[in-house]
Amino acid sequence: MEKHTILGGKVSIYRRENSRKWQCSTYLMGKNRRISTGEESLSLAKEIAEDWFFRLKAKEKGGTLKDERTFKEAAKRYLEEYDVVTGGARNRVYVAGNQRRLRLYLLPFFGELGLSEVTAGKVQEYRVMRHNTSPEGKPPAKNTMHQEIVTLRQVLKTAIRHGWLTHLPDLSMPYRSAEKISHRAWFSPEEYKQLYTATRKRAERYQGGRYQWHAEQLRDYVLFLANTGLRPDEAKRLQVRDVEIVHDEETDETILLIQVRGKRGVGYCKSTPNAVFPFERLLKRNLPKPDDPVFPGNHVIMFNAILDEENLKFDREGNRRTAYSLRHTYICLRLMEGADIYQIAKNCRTSVEMIEKYYASHIATSISAAAVNVKRKARSKKQIIEHAKRNAHRTSQAEAN
Numbered sequence: 001m002e003k004h005t006i007l008g009g010k011v012s013i014y015r016r017e018n019s020r021k022w023q024c025s026t027y028l029m030g031k032n033r034r035i036s037t038g039e040e041s042l043s044l045a046k047e048i049a050e051d052w053f054f055r056l057k058a059k060e061k062g063g064t065l066k067d068e069r070t071f072k073e074a075a076k077r078y079l080e081e082y083d084v085v086t087g088g089a090r091n092r093v094y095v096a097g098n099q100r101r102l103r104l105y106l107l108p109f110f111g112e113l114g115l116s117e118v119t120a121g122k123v124q125e126y127r128v129m130r131h132n133t134s135p136e137g138k139p140p141a142k143n144t145m146h147q148e149i150v151t152l153r154q155v156l157k158t159a160i161r162h163g164w165l166t167h168l169p170d171l172s173m174p175y176r177s178a179e180k181i182s183h184r185a186w187f188s189p190e191e192y193k194q195l196y197t198a199t200r201k202r203a204e205r206y207q208g209g210r211y212q213w214h215a216e217q218l219r220d221y222v223l224f225l226a227n228t229g230l231r232p233d234e235a236k237r238l239q240v241r242d243v244e245i246v247h248d249e250e251t252d253e254t255i256l257l258i259q260v261r262g263k264r265g266v267g268y269c270k271s272t273p274n275a276v277f278p279f280e281r282l283l284k285r286n287l288p289k290p291d292d293p294v295f296p297g298n299h300v301i302m303f304n305a306i307l308d309e310e311n312l313k314f315d316r317e318g319n320r321r322t323a324y325s326l327r328h329t330y331i332c333l334r335l336m337e338g339a340d341i342y343q344i345a346k347n348c349r350t351s352v353e354m355i356e357k358y359y360a361s362h363i364a365t366s367i368s369a370a371a372v373n374v375k376r377k378a379r380s381k382k383q384i385i386e387h388a389k390r391n392a393h394r395t396s397q398a399e400a401n
Contacts, residue, residue, distance in 0.1 A: 006046055011053045013037075013045055024049035028056055071110040071118055074159040075102050081158065093233070101151045105130065110152070115159050120170040123152070127173075184358050185319035186328035187226075189336075191312055196222055198310050202302075211302075216285060218299045218306075220278035222326060227275035229330035229348045232323040234262040240283070241290035245276060260349065267349040299323070331359050 003014040011026045022045035025034035035052060037045040079099060109126050110118055130148070131139045140148075149171055159165040187195055199219040206215040225235060242259040248270070256271035256279055282294060300323070307313040307321060314320055327348070334344050335355075345352045 004042070004046075006050060007053060011049050013042070013049050021045075022049075024052060026053055026056065028060060068114040068116060069159065069164040071113050071115060071155065072107060074115060074162075074164060075107060075111070075155050077162065078155045078158040082154075097147070098151045098154070101148050102155070105148055106152055106155070115156070115165045118152075118156065118169060120174075123149070123169065123171055124174060183317075183319075184328045185315045185321045185325045186332045187312070187321070187325060189333065192226060192329055192333075194310055195306070195312060196226075198306050202306065213285070214297060214299075214302055216281070217295065217297055218302050220282050221295055221299050221323075222303075223278040224275055224282075224294075225323065225326035226329050226333075227278075228256065228258060228269055228271040229327050229334075230258070230260060230269065231262055231327055234260050235295055236293070237261050238294045239291050240288045240294055243279060243294065245279070262349060269347055269349070328359070331355060335359060 001014055001016050003012060005012050011024055013022055013024045015022050020040050022037045022039055022042060023034060024037055024045065025032060027033070033056065037048040037052075039045040039048060079102070082095065082098070106126075109129065110122070113122070127145065130145065134140055153168070153171055156165060156168055160168065196219070199215070199222050203212070203215040203219045206212045221235070224230075225232070230238070238258070238260070242261070244257045246255060246257045247253075248255050253273045254276050255273055256269075256275050258269040258271065260267045260269050279294075282288075286292070286296070288294075288296075303323060304313070312321060331344060331348060335341070341352055341355055345355050348355075
């Protein structure tokens with residue numbers, strides 16, 4: 001390694017054997033600091049190193065030079081390690097989302113802060129900043145902020161693992177009372193029948209027309225999602241080779257065995273028998289190859305149009321229905337039919353807690369009338385007095401013994 005010094009040995013300039021560009025380093029506030037000059041010329045590298053050193057000294061004098069790891073360093077280490085720590089099991093879309101949240105929002109705000117400076121108060125300042133400076137002109141959605149705080153927490157946990165931070169600050173939302181439980185928008189059995197009837201009629205109406213293929217695809221899309229519980233993004237990634245028509249020995253019915261690739265990695269799903277016929281129609285209509293998508297088109301516009309026409313866009317609480325509501329419908333209908341909640345959670349690649357929180361508490365059949373409507377005979381005053389005398393007698397005998 002070729003090496004030079006400037007400023008009386010305070011700054012070293014060096015170039016590694018496998019690199020053409022010069023780097024520089026110095027020792028300040030008990031810590032070695034180094035950067036790449038980005039230059040191949042030694043004279044230019046010396047000028048950059050000198051400017052860099054004097055900027056560091058100015059920061060040291062002003063009290064802004066950090067003697068600890070910064071959030072930016074922890075974020076870099078987090079991105080390098082994430083796939084290793086999770087065993088590559090997390091979906092690539094989710095990983096890309098974390099990278100985007102760091103690049104666009106978290107690093108510009110926290111990047112230059114020392115890790116100990118990322119306090120509960122600073123996190124609340126971040127929430128206020130995001131609320132007031134959203135580029136879309138409206139505050140970010142609750143779920144958007146939740147995902148950003150989750151990414152922030154993961155970076156800080158990386159810092160703790162490496163001993164750069166001693167404890168995790170309180171990242172919870174202050175002044176927050178218990179949330180009102182609200183169920184996710186779904187289609188009741190009557191509404192679901194209204195929806196799939198409308199898609200069938202539309203497919204019949206467009207027979208031989210320009211939009212025949214789109215209408216038929218939408219009909220099968222609705223039936224497929226409502227009878228498998230797949231998330232819309234999982235259905236979009238689904239390929240023909242991921243779906244197998246099998247005979248289920250336990251129920252003696254023909255169902256679909258689906259290999260699902262979603263936000264939790266690869267999982268499996270067993271459909272209801274009602275999903276088989278729509279899938280066979282899809283194969284017959286599109287004649288796909290094994291690696292072709294099951295749903296090659298986009299059904300959002302036509303799906304929303306049918307919801308508007310049938311007055312199904314919002315449920316009675318004002319929750320907006322989307323294609324995701326077909327998954328919620330699948331879960332609710334299975335609960336109403338008495339399916340085991342653990343098996344539903346496993347088949348839908350979610351947790352029992354999530355189902356209990358968002359679905360089961362709103363299904364009337366999840367409440368046992370026999371357990372609720374218990375009737376006990378009221379005791380008379382005479383019976384109460386006799387019961388008290390017997391207890392007193394037992395107590396006196398016990399004390400005598």
